[in-house]
Amino acid sequence: MRRTKRVLALALSGLMLAACSHKDKDAPLAFVPADTPYVLANLDVLDDTTRQALLTQLDAEMPAQVAQLKTQADQLASTDPDMAKYLRTLAGEFDGKTAEQIIQETGVNPKGYMAFYGIGLSPVLRMELADANAFDSFVAKLQNDYGKKFDAVTLGTQSYQRYVAPASHVQFIVAVVGKHAVLALLPQDAPQPLLRQVLGLDRPAKSVQDTDRLTDLAKSKGYAKWAVGDINVARLLPLAIGGKDPLAQAFLKTRAENESTKTGEPVTNLMQVPASCPAEAARIAARIPEMSMGYTTLDEKHRDMRFDVSLASDIASAFSGLKVELPGLGNDPTAPFEVSIALPMPQLRAFWSAQAEAVAAKPFACPVLDNLNDTFSSLGDSMQKAAVPPIGDLLGLHIALDSYTPNPNGGMPKFSGRLVIGTNNPAGLLAMAQITSPLLAGLKLTPDGKPVALPAQVTNALSESGWAAMGPKSLGVAVGSDEDSKLADVMQQPGGEAGELMRAHLDGGMYANWIDLLEQRAETAATMAATANPDDADPQNDQKNTTAAIASTKAQFEAMKSEAARIKAIGMQVQMKDAGLVITTHTELK
Secondary structure (H helix, E strand, O other): OHHHHHHHHHHHHHHHHHHHHOOOOOOHHHHOEOOOOEEEEOOOOOOHHHHHHHHHHHHHHHHHHHHHHHHHHHHHOOOOHHHHHHHHHHHHHHOOOOHHHHHHHHOEOOOOOEEEEEEOOEEEEEEEEOOHHHHHHHHHHHHHHHOOOOEEEEEOOEEEEEEEEOOOOEEEEEEEEOOEEEEEEEEOOOOHHHHHHHHOOOOOOOEHHHHOHHHHHHHHHOOOOOOEEEEEHHHHHHHHHOOOOHHHHHHHHHHHHHHHHHHOOOHHHHOOOOOHHHHHHHHHHOOOOEEEEEEEEEOOOEEEEEEEEEOOHHHHHHHHOOOOOOOOOOOOOOOOEEEEEEOOHHHHHHHHHHHHHHHHHOOOOOHHHOHHHHHHHHHHHHHHHOOOOOHHHEEEEEEEEEEEEOOOOOOOOEEEEEEEEEEOOHHHHHHHHHHHOHHHOOOOOOOOOOOEEOOHHHHHHHOOOEEEEEEOOEEEEEEOOOHHHHHHHHHOOOOOOOOEEEEEEEEHHHHHHHHHHHHHHHHHHHHHHHHHOOOOOOHHHHHHHHHHHHHHHHHHHHHHHHHHOOEEEEEEEEEEOOOEEEEEEEEEEO
16 A cells, blocks of 8 residues: 555656646746746737737727827937937837737747846846847847947857946847847946846746746736736845845946036945845835736736735735725726725824834934835824814715716816715715805705705706715715716615725726817917917927927827727726735726
């Protein structure tokens, strides 16, 4: 019997080892250090149908994106001509081309794997190529059109190209290593061991692929395998402000040189990092140790994502079991625009006051974090003021818009919808509203959730019918035809389940209307800004600047309109779980 068990155990071990050995030793994740502070990668490739649907969507977006690049180039022409020229070059490469053509010209494998990660803070993008020669040709053409060639460098037998930005003390490198394209941002004086690891000439002792870090994360969070991201804040933040990471030192030197120019303080003095900084970075990271994200659904009609923010146990426990009595928070929103936000002021005050007291008792000494002392001090003062009614009684807000039409003359817009305020003292809130607005003086409500017509003086001012209702812990108002029945319905809807903090919904039609409204206001603001600051010496230049500003605004909004035209609905939900904050988004396409 024992011999049989040993044989079975050996057989099982052999099967497990065989399974492990099937991992591609040259997959991008095999080059990612296990202790990387951040990583985003695909663990599987999209099926052909979904991939083609996404490419079609990109084709629809491409013209607006190219126009936006050109406009941004025009804006930068006088202040940053190099960047302006680069943006025009990039726009020229994409102009008039489909996503499929761009993929072919760049040589990227549309069915391949990629990883974006950090070696220390230094970002690296490694992706599989279908045609390395095409990638080289694309890079060469981009440089030729730009008019500046990168330096050609060799490390051992591996060649790569680099562009050095001396003023920023960084370098951008690009290389083809085997079947991979490698792009990275490194310090200008990057040591050879860092370069070798970035290029993949030296492998990490242990990789993310070895640890199954992303695979396990995807399983535990319900992420699909097409894109999974993880940020180890506990490692990232100490690297960013600890003063030892090579890229952080490059950024610090740039900042110190700029400060030295203004103050005369020696650069070496300004680059000193106090010993308190790493410890205080770890102190903050312990409160938010990790963040992650991934798609949960991705097909031709849906883009659903989930974001997780791990939090210290005292933060999560303060809200994970809390049920906020805000009508509508427990239901899926359905109006063209609808949002329910939990704002449990008693609990929020207690939590943020405790955080402010903790910082006051142990202030941050690291110069980079010094502003947090003032921030938390102000926050503590604000929380004391928030105890005063009606703010101190607040539980949340529910807002729904069924229609919204702006007034072309700039007056009161025409809208229909409802507002519900969650409060521990609805009668007190009503009394305060009646004191503030005598027009409401005759309004009498009982806490049964039944709508009562607003006084005639109010509806006449609104040019719309209107109602108000009171619940045990809510006060609501509605404006517009048939909104009384909708108000009655929402007043009876359930509050949130334990940990529910927010639900939101926006349909494509309302989104498009808002973009049109914002575009009109942005164009007006751009014209007014140019008129308010004229160049008396050159009126023609004034007109040119005004035209450029309006063109820029139009290009930006055209991109937004292009996206909005394809959207059927957008939704979001925010919950506090035992491990931290969970944010889910839902995008449905037409």
